Amino acid sequence: MATTLAIDGLADRLRERLGERVSTSPVVREGHGRDESHHRPFPPDIVVFPESVDEVVAVVGLCREHETPMIPFGVGTSLEGHVAALQGGVSIDMSRMNRVIEVNAADLDVRVEPGVTRKQLNAHLRDTGLFFPIDPGADATIGGMAATRASGTNAVRYGTMRDNVLGLTVVLADGRTIRTGTRARKSSAGYDLTRLFVGSEGTLGVIVEVTLRLSGIPEAVSSAVCAFPGVDDAVETCIAIIQSGVPVARIELADEVQIAAINRWSKTDLPERPVLFFEFHGSESSVAEQAETAESIAADNGGTGFEWSARQEDRNALWQARHDAHYANMALRPGCRAWPTDVCVPISRLAECIAETRRDIAATDLLAPIVGHVGDGNFHIDFVLDPDDEAELAAATGVNERLIARALAMGGTCTGEHGVGYGKKKYLAAEHGEGVSVMRAIKQALDPANLMNPGKIVDPPG
Amino acid sequence: MATTLAIDGLADRLRERLGERVSTSPVVREGHGRDESHHRPFPPDIVVFPESVDEVVAVVGLCREHETPMIPFGVGTSLEGHVAALQGGVSIDMSRMNRVIEVNAADLDVRVEPGVTRKQLNAHLRDTGLFFPIDPGADATIGGMAATRASGTNAVRYGTMRDNVLGLTVVLADGRTIRTGTRARKSSAGYDLTRLFVGSEGTLGVIVEVTLRLSGIPEAVSSAVCAFPGVDDAVETCIAIIQSGVPVARIELADEVQIAAINRWSKTDLPERPVLFFEFHGSESSVAEQAETAESIAADNGGTGFEWSARQEDRNALWQARHDAHYANMALRPGCRAWPTDVCVPISRLAECIAETRRDIAATDLLAPIVGHVGDGNFHIDFVLDPDDEAELAAATGVNERLIARALAMGGTCTGEHGVGYGKKKYLAAEHGEGVSVMRAIKQALDPANLMNPGKIVDPPG
Numbered sequence: 001m002a003t004t005l006a007i008d009g010l011a012d013r014l015r016e017r018l019g020e021r022v023s024t025s026p027v028v029r030e031g032h033g034r035d036e037s038h039h040r041p042f043p044p045d046i047v048v049f050p051e052s053v054d055e056v057v058a059v060v061g062l063c064r065e066h067e068t069p070m071i072p073f074g075v076g077t078s079l080e081g082h083v084a085a086l087q088g089g090v091s092i093d094m095s096r097m098n099r100v101i102e103v104n105a106a107d108l109d110v111r112v113e114p115g116v117t118r119k120q121l122n123a124h125l126r127d128t129g130l131f132f133p134i135d136p137g138a139d140a141t142i143g144g145m146a147a148t149r150a151s152g153t154n155a156v157r158y159g160t161m162r163d164n165v166l167g168l169t170v171v172l173a174d175g176r177t178i179r180t181g182t183r184a185r186k187s188s189a190g191y192d193l194t195r196l197f198v199g200s201e202g203t204l205g206v207i208v209e210v211t212l213r214l215s216g217i218p219e220a221v222s223s224a225v226c227a228f229p230g231v232d233d234a235v236e237t238c239i240a241i242i243q244s245g246v247p248v249a250r251i252e253l254a255d256e257v258q259i260a261a262i263n264r265w266s267k268t269d270l271p272e273r274p275v276l277f278f279e280f281h282g283s284e285s286s287v288a289e290q291a292e293t294a295e296s297i298a299a300d301n302g303g304t305g306f307e308w309s310a311r312q313e314d315r316n317a318l319w320q321a322r323h324d325a326h327y328a329n330m331a332l333r334p335g336c337r338a339w340p341t342d343v344c345v346p347i348s349r350l351a352e353c354i355a356e357t358r359r360d361i362a363a364t365d366l367l368a369p370i371v372g373h374v375g376d377g378n379f380h381i382d383f384v385l386d387p388d389d390e391a392e393l394a395a396a397t398g399v400n401e402r403l404i405a406r407a408l409a410m411g412g413t414c415t416g417e418h419g420v421g422y423g424k425k426k427y428l429a430a431e432h433g434e435g436v437s438v439m440r441a442i443k444q445a446l447d448p449a450n451l452m453n454p455g456k457i458v459d460p461p462g
Numbered sequence: 463m464a465t466t467l468a469i470d471g472l473a474d475r476l477r478e479r480l481g482e483r484v485s486t487s488p489v490v491r492e493g494h495g496r497d498e499s500h501h502r503p504f505p506p507d508i509v510v511f512p513e514s515v516d517e518v519v520a521v522v523g524l525c526r527e528h529e530t531p532m533i534p535f536g537v538g539t540s541l542e543g544h545v546a547a548l549q550g551g552v553s554i555d556m557s558r559m560n561r562v563i564e565v566n567a568a569d570l571d572v573r574v575e576p577g578v579t580r581k582q583l584n585a586h587l588r589d590t591g592l593f594f595p596i597d598p599g600a601d602a603t604i605g606g607m608a609a610t611r612a613s614g615t616n617a618v619r620y621g622t623m624r625d626n627v628l629g630l631t632v633v634l635a636d637g638r639t640i641r642t643g644t645r646a647r648k649s650s651a652g653y654d655l656t657r658l659f660v661g662s663e664g665t666l667g668v669i670v671e672v673t674l675r676l677s678g679i680p681e682a683v684s685s686a687v688c689a690f691p692g693v694d695d696a697v698e699t700c701i702a703i704i705q706s707g708v709p710v711a712r713i714e715l716a717d718e719v720q721i722a723a724i725n726r727w728s729k730t731d732l733p734e735r736p737v738l739f740f741e742f743h744g745s746e747s748s749v750a751e752q753a754e755t756a757e758s759i760a761a762d763n764g765g766t767g768f769e770w771s772a773r774q775e776d777r778n779a780l781w782q783a784r785h786d787a788h789y790a791n792m793a794l795r796p797g798c799r800a801w802p803t804d805v806c807v808p809i810s811r812l813a814e815c816i817a818e819t820r821r822d823i824a825a826t827d828l829l830a831p832i833v834g835h836v837g838d839g840n841f842h843i844d845f846v847l848d849p850d851d852e853a854e855l856a857a858a859t860g861v862n863e864r865l866i867a868r869a870l871a872m873g874g875t876c877t878g879e880h881g882v883g884y885g886k887k888k889y890l891a892a893e894h895g896e897g898v899s900v901m902r903a904i905k906q907a908l909d910p911a912n913l914m915n916p917g918k919i920v921d922p923p924g
Contacts, residue, residue: 106705106810149650160648162657163625178897184806185838186622187875188611188661190882190890190919191901195624195657199650216707243568245678286748344646348568376647413649420652428652435640438908439653445907446900457652 007045010066010090014048017058021049021096032073032083032091036138036326038339038385038393039081039423044071044091051096053169053177053208060206061175063090063451071453072202074144075117077136079340080421082148082201086455092206094143100124101209108214109166109183114143114207121212130214133158136417137323143207149199151417153322156242156375157249157281158215160417165198169209173447183211196442201419202453204446218281221249222291223315224308226278226298227271231255231358231370234274235351237294237301238374242347244297246290250279251375255358258325258369258382265328266321271305276374277322278308279315325371329382332367337387341400343407344378344416353410354379357403364395378416405430420457428458437461469507472528472552476510479520483511483558494535494545494553498600498788500801500847500855501543501885506533506553513558515631515639515670522668523637525552525913533915534664536606537579539598541802542883544610544663548917554668556605562586563671570676571628571645576605576669583674592676595620598879599785605669611661613879615784618704618837619711619743620677622879627660631671635909645673658904663881664915666908680743683711684753685777686770688740688760689733693717693820693832696736697813699756699763700836704809706759708752712741713837717820720787720831720844727790728783733767738836739784740770741777787833791844794829799849803862805869806840806878815872816841819865826857840878867892882919890920899923 007024014022023029024046034041045068050056063070069089076083085091098115105128112121119139121132134145136152144150146168151160158164167181180193197204228234231253238251253276254262260272276298280290287310295306309315321328330338345353354370361368361381372379381403383396404414404427414427428436440458443450450460469486476484485491486508496503507530512518525532531551538545547553560577567590574583581601583594596607598614606612608630613622620626629643642655659666690696693715700713715738716724722734738760742752749772757768771777783790792800807815816832823830823843834841843865845858866876866889876889890898902920905912912922 104808104810106701107808108705109808149654151648151650155648159625162648162654163621172900176896176899178900179895180897182870182875182893183808183873184840184869184875184878185809186613186617186624186806186840186878188613188879188881189875189877189886189893190661190898191666191904192611192624192654192657192661193894193897193900195654196904199652199654204653216705218707239568243570243678245680283748283751285751286745289745289747344648346566346569346571346645347647348566378646378648407646408644411645413644413646413651415651416646416648417650419650424651431644431651432655433641434638435642435655436652437638438634438640438655441907442653442658442904445903 006066010062010068011046013062014046014059018048018050018055023047032093033085035076035078035081035083037079037081037423038337039084042084042086044085045088047091047093049093049096056092056171056206056208057175057177059090059092060171064173064175067449069451069454072147072206074115074141077138077140078144078148078421079418080423082419082421082456084422086422094141097208103128105130107183109211110214111209111211112142114141114210116142118142118145125214129217131217132212133215134161134164142210142212146198146207146210147201148419153250153252153373155373156251157247162195162198164213165194165210166213167194167211168197168207170197170205170207172205173449173452181211201421201456203443203457204452220282220284220287220310221315222280222287222308222310223318224278224291224294224306225270225275225318226303226306227273227275229273229302231274231354232351233301233303234276235354235374237276237298237303239347239350240297241294242375244293246293248278248290248294248375249281250277252277252322253372253374253379254325255370258371261328261332261369262321262325265331266324268321277318326382329369329384333384336384339383339385339396340380341403342378342380342416342418343403343412343414344376345407345410345412347377349410350374350377353406356406357381360399360402364399366392366395366399376416422455425457468528472524472530473508475524476508476521480510480512480517485509494555495547497538497540497543497545499541499543499885500799500849501546504546504548506547507550509553509555511555511558518554518633518668518670519637519639521552521554522633526635526637529911531913531916534609534668536577536603539600539602540606540610540883541880542885544881544883544918546884548884556603559670565590567592569645571673572676573671573673574604576603576672578604580604580607587676591679593679594674595677596623596626604672604674608660608669608672609663610881615712615714615835617835618713619709624657624660626675627656627672628675629656629673630659630669632659632667633670634667635911635914643673663883663918665905665919666914682744682746682749682772683777684742684749684770684772685780686740686753686756686768687732687737687780688765688768689735689737691735691764693736693816694813695763695765696738697816697836699738699760699765701809701812702759703756704837706755708755710740710752710756710837711743712739714739714784715834715836715841716787717832720833723790723794723831724783724787727793728786730783739780788844791831791846795846798846801845801847801858802842803865804840804842804878804880805865805874805876806838807869807872807874809839811872812836812839815868818868819843822861822864826861828854828857828861830861838878884917887919
């Protein structure tokens, strides 16, 4: 941890370069040390707001010279303490680098600065017939989404950030700027540096530009809702739909606890039973065909009230309610804090994994709704906790640890989309074994002084 | 280069472990130092045929102890000198590790040893309703395809090896075995080691197991052929089809030189003009709809004789003819050697890139048909050369260098799917700039003694 004097010296030098766009105000620092999780926040010592790649290079150079940690910051919607300044240092807030640089409609790609948010990008694209499909719920920045390998509701059809980032510009710990990838759709020209930086959570460099793949807005879109007697029935329906090859765009589970919260918060009147939300993209006839197949599979599994609609207002209301699940949960207990955790398992094990997890939750007094991007085998528990109740936190920690062990034993991963941050670092060894030492060797090779978001993903050797 | 005595000593120790499955026969060595390219072959000193992960670990340990290079080998269908033993050493032939370990039909995944070939895998899957879609033409091994990030005709719909490898088991240079990835469809648990090893061409470790994503065999498949007045018209048709969002499974270009060669070799009677080959996958109605849209776009661009067929015999004959293009080209000049090179560009630049390249070829005396996976913006020149004619080789080298410069200037890559090997190493700096030094740092971190397929992709620092 740097001394106050050292920090003052660095802040002065940063101000020489960035002027007023350097803050040591406690309020600004507090806001940059926390994300949307329950994890303990750690405020940085300084927050800077660069407006260009050159300014980021200058900030990185000064931090290196002062041996001070640096933590890239988007809008702080991460969920595992990714932006916490565990060892103090400088938060590099990328929100002012928010230009859409170039839309190549003919190539279905776009080049953006990292501070562009996904909603801003889609608003910008409105007249092009194209959209950026990755939708993690929060209006995260593209840079943050790339850094955490974000995913969300559309991933079952459109993939995750891993699949939709064509290339990056990154400022490395040593101040050099590299460009990974090209605008070509595919390449076998050397190591896949793009995929190395996607999901590296700011530990290998600062992402300063992102080239994204876009998708054509489908000719037709329809959505549907269907309720099931039990969670198993809903999950079995999902598995059968995926296995049957229906190219569903979204297929989301909410259990009855979650539906009750949604109804109360969003003034909906969904049946308070396990529900699947669907969305289908394609031509008019393909969308109708997909909905019919899904309805028939749902009916085979006891699904009732399958309603589908191609009206945009209905769809928007439905997905807004789904996206607001986290806020709906928090509203169940005023003053509480929510802790969303996620795992992802092979889809054949999904029903079993969710059932065992629900039994585990039922054996506690926890309020813990389950939602899931079940088409990918990915689901979340959203623990709703009294932040001052140690016993509750301990119970949730136990459920989370058993959840992760269960997912790993089923051939799954400790996080499908939330990332590692400092909240899940301790589980990486169980998932990757010796692979963690390979990650460590890469970290050491690219950031030998361990100044890039230290304490996240892996610690340095020794 | 190791001395004969040192090699004898290593061969003896390898025989202690692998018995008869160690060869120093000149014929075997010759066969393991060459691939299907025109690049000069370099035979290894020793070829080993391990049958288990433990044996690979033992081979790697002995090579390390003897400071001897090791080069993983599949079936030798690579195209940029990937398997050439530039500094001698041990070729690790993985062909005896060719078991399909586990098919998880419900999860659409499969675990295989690296020596399984793609045709062997698809034969194995025949009764499951699933298939492995990546089709580079050659019956390559899955390990080799992962190592070179192979792609091919289906990539426009199903992605490349990057997208279809879920996880790998890799023996590292230091003898440790790591498992990357899980069977989960997505993960954000740390650095993406799977994507780092996919495309690393044996320079970071030996792939000893691969978990692949499978796809459902589509309910309906149809194929089509359409001829165009000029290459531009064919390419514009392709661009319009991709931009219109038709989920075409394959869209392949062959120019009139290539079609003439195919007709002669495969006894087909295709019009000797630029041709697009299509394949559509989906439901019966979706396939019909796709074919109609494609036909209409083709007609707008002067396409004539659009014929489509859902008969499997017709499809097989068509794709066999397409896959035999390379052999058809070699048959044009008995005794010649073919040199296939590839680039990939943003699709909006594809017509221009191909047109300029054809003008460049026309200014030479070269026989150089063009084929392309044009839905991805990827195309190949297949130079047909007299191996003893230095002037021809020099002319082809010039065309290749200008092709690569053109592709890079258009925002593309120096290789879309063939890889780097030693043939394209010199072009990486132009494509990646400082990124090459990041690749070098990773290579150095994971293989400090530079024993893993040395001389490919990047050289060590200094």
